[in-house]
Amino acid sequence: MTYIAALRATNPLVICLTNDVVKNFTANGLLAIGASPAMSSCIEDLRDLLPYAQALLVNIGTINPELAITYKKAVALANELNVPVVLDPVACSAGVFRRDIALDLLLQHKITLLRGNAGEIASLVQAKYALDNGGNHKEAASETAANEVATVNSKGVDSSSIATPGTLAAQCAQAFDVLTVVTGPIDGISDGITTEEIVNGSSMMPLVVGTGCLLGGVLAAFIGSKASAPNHLYNSALWGLTAFSLAGEMAAKACETLYQRVEPGSFQTEFINALYRLTDEDVNKGKRWKRPFNREELSVYFICGTQDFKESDNPVRAALDCIEIALQAGITMFQLREKGAGSLEGEAKLEFAKQVQALCKTYGVPFIMNDDMDLAETLDVDGVHIGQDDDPIEAVRQRFPNKIIGLSIHSPEEYAHSRVDLADYIGVGPVYGTQSKGDAKAPIGPAGIQAVREVDGQIPIVAIGGITVPNTATIRAHGADGVSVISAITKANNVTEVVKQFKNIK
Template identity: 45%
Template sequence: MTYENPYMNGQILPELNILEILRQRNPLVICITNDVVRTFTANGLLAIGASPVMSECSEDLENLIVHASALLINIGTLTRDKVRYYKDAIALAKKHEVPIVLDPVGCHAGAYRLSVVLDLIKTGAISLLRGNQSEIKAIYDALSPNNQIDTSTTGKGVDGVQVEDSAVMTYRLARLINCSVVATGEEDYVSDGTRIFAVPHGHPIMTAVTGTGCLLGAVLAAFFSAYQPCKNTLSIGEFLAYALAYYGLAGESAVQVSGVKPGSFGVAFMDSLYTLDDTMLVSENRIRPIVVPDQLQVYFVCGTQDTGLNKKRLLEIVEEACRGGVTCFQFREKGDGTLEGQQKLELAQQLQHICAKYDVLFIVNDDVELAVTVNADGVHVGQDDMCLEDVRHLVGHKVVGISIHSVEELRNTDVVYADCVGVGPMYATSSKPDAQEPCGPERISELQAKGLTLPCVGIGGITLDNTRVVLLAGACGVAVISAIAHAEKPYEATRQFKQLVSNSQ
């Protein structure tokens, strides 16, 4: 398939070279870690191309922090004196704008550990929280605004078990504490509060070797040094997912050499961390994008055609809608007099900036090339647009949405390449001149009965009065155009939709 992006002016997107960048930079990672894993952590960081240093006191840290690329705080061997040091270290790192990775070892196993972790999170300075799924669940339960703590999942010591709905939990916690979250288990999840990725790599033997979990926190800290050159093509969530994939693939590669034997695995693992390169990361689909229902609750679709071709008004409305609680915004610029080329690109970038400020998923309608150029969170296409397989090939791990109107279209759509679905029109609508005949909310139930399992939204003629009916039919959320774009107060209209959807789920 030939492909030339009209927005790129002949430029080619850079190749993925995360490991190459990291090794060239040889980042200094300061590790405040537990007594059991220091040697293993230091050797692991050296193997990936970083420089480790273990710090034990604030006076020492004051000299080191100015040279550091990242700081790891691992609470594995906890004492009251160390808690004071953790706080001093966080203050110093924050002052010098050094990313902080917090590993909340065993916080699900005792109230004191959990209280320490919550106290450190409340500083607002943590860049990444990395724990096993039981640890992440304990933190989420403690901070969840509904206070409905589920104690059904327990841990044994610092070990964790697989937690159901870990992807949802990881996404919600990232939004609650305003930093990226990694939850490891049989399948790892990472979220930056906007996107979510699953990483299936690794081997069970890794849990039988002391230090592999703790080393991961240090490795992720080192990877922060390589993000800046990649930020125009990768979100921080996708970037961290690749770092997780590298670590898991190293474990899989080591087992091929050592067999399932803990003693020899440790040595083989260090060798794998040292020898794996970027080609391994791009040789297959190493990470998997995920869409959870929370992201689709209030899905706002708009372009200048909905604001009287007034670009300024569009930007104002989108800002108000983001403040009001939309969970996803789709930039749909279609119709007579709408923007094209460079003007459309610049508007997309402005809208993307607004969405990023509020951690709102930014989706581009139909225009795959534009989505790639601005590094949008995703793209939504219709039945008459580019086929889904080609879309997925071009956008990689971005969210891919597809419109489906009937059971026949479902049968003819290769939904394996999609992440979410728009079903409609639910009701008569004037927002899309080319809209099909209304199919009603019952179409959602019908499609799900015929095998549709992807999260979906109902679109077309959605109002506050009919939203609940659409949700009861099986939708995760509602896609709205006029009810927000033409509202006298878009902020208030959005808040009403958000409250209605939240109360219905």
């Protein structure tokens, strides 16, 4: 990936309608990363500048009624010119005045990317939920909205962190149909389909006024540059967000080296320097991404490999076709299990896995690798699943600290002797007899699921083995969050219909 190189080659003009406190810092930061900043505050000027701009930043930090009108006109003009717009709804959680301005821009215009802290984003989502449920967003959000959106404490422009910023970003992206970035100790980004959390950053960043505001400008520069890549908007924003956070780490290290301690004043200077020195190679080596895990993703968990299509004249093509149809129909997680007689190996397995991964990314479904840690690392998959006889989960978690990890469990006794605390979910079974796995253990029945659930009432469980549409309701009633299936889908006459039937069983 060459997003930073593309940005510097493009030198995008970013028009910044930003607050008075951060204009100088924002301009210097944009210059350092390779963009061309222009600070403006009147619509007459914007009519001249916007036709040449690659992006527009609207930051409401020092808003007033007159500026609100200007910002609204500016966004409308940018929409006419197809110029991407980044909105930073500073302190919109502090009161109705700011929230109304942000909501108006989001609901009446096209915002390309929304960036805010957890408190700001949560307040907007709660207000939108209240509106959707017939409430008045000028009053407190409805009880339904408050229950659906994680509670975040805020104070002016600051807010506390949230445990699942990716989930909040996804909620906002879906509510407003806008690419959303939630910032904090861990950042989240989502377009409503694909979601990532970024673990990079420095604890010094909140101690320098304007780092968040500068991020809005940097994200505008990245989405405005002309990098040629699939899903440019999401991927360029993810890269820019990661680069910005990584620059914080680089600045802290530089301060330790140069001054033997990290303090806000020197950190601010070194942060600008880090943005200037930053390369795509730095980001590629230093990025720490985590796909947030949601137990609902276990609902319809499809597992297969080319060996499940060995009767076909072209097992690879048959597998890819079946997987794409299943993805279109709504499976919630996919695991590539390429093992057993007739399975692919070496370069052929790698190429097949790349194609499957691309399909999963297209449909926003987590791509899990079964028992091939080297290939999982090569492809940077969303997660891995291991059995009791595979690599120890301690080693797997150390190797993949930020990935989804699933662990197979056969009984409460096996649960007791396993490090399930290192797993995001467990696969329990086989529930029924199965022909899909030659190494399957004796069936445990729905009662086996319930026995494990009684030992641990919280851990996400997906049932494994012999799952069909008719027995799914029973399995879920005994404590499973979802079901994993192979032959019920791979051998179905109508894959779409079968997947939909699985999805309708709660």
